[in-house]
């Protein structure tokens with residue numbers, strides 16, 4: 001939903017910081033030698049991310065099995081790099097964890113800023129892609145809801161991949177693909193849905209919809225809109241009480257266009273939907 005700049009922190013920097021936290025010297029050395037080809041691993045990730053084929057990267061099966069994955073390191077060693085040596089406050093790598101978290105300016109990029117950034121999400125889950133457990137380009141700042149909603153799920157096909165804020169095409173972030181309609185009622189409800197432009201490819205359409213569904217954006221946006229709508233109705237019954245439906249529609253349309261928010265932000269989409277809705281614009285709301 002929101003584009004993020006590619007992290008400036010290199011894989012080598014993240015690995016070395018995590019390794020520094022390993023007290024046992026032999027184990028530390030084992031990690032250094034196992035990751036000698038870190039540059040190749042990072043390149044493979046970036047190439048696949050740019051090509052939209054991260055789903056096709058080789059993965060480790062889910063479950064309790066703990067196979068050797070890289071140079072004598074087991075899956076559990078690699079996932080521990082993150083949980084034991086990257087996240088804990090007393091470890092040297094924690095400053096990198098914090099540095100990655102602040103790049104989203106506090107707004108979760110996965111739900112378009114509904115939630116505040118509280119954690120990092122592994123785009124490719126570490127349980128299945130443990131080689132990338134501390135790759136900064138695989139770590140996306142996000143809110144707790146989005147992190148919980150996704151858990152360890154990942155796409156098996158290209159068209160089911162959620163959007164990657166660091167890598168995916170600009171059009172997902174600069175073209176409008178979220179839309180909404182007004183459900184008429186004593187208290188109107190705004191219903192949101194994914195509606196990508198007709199000139200998008202089938203995979204682009206499917207990915208936008210997969211993202212919208214994976215993070216439960218219809219429900220999240222609708223709740224936000226419900227809390228926000230009374231303010232607009234209040235404007236209608238006070239400062240704009242004498243306005244024609246057309247003038248009120250223009251006011252709403254202008255709000256949708258001028259808010260300093262990303263194009264698919266629920267608030268901009270909501271105002272566009274309200275502006276288009278003949279019923280809403282012609283209401284005086286004096287009885288509400």
Ligand SMILES: [Zn+2]
Pocket residue numbers: 108109110111112113114115142143144145146147
């Ligand atoms: Zn979120």
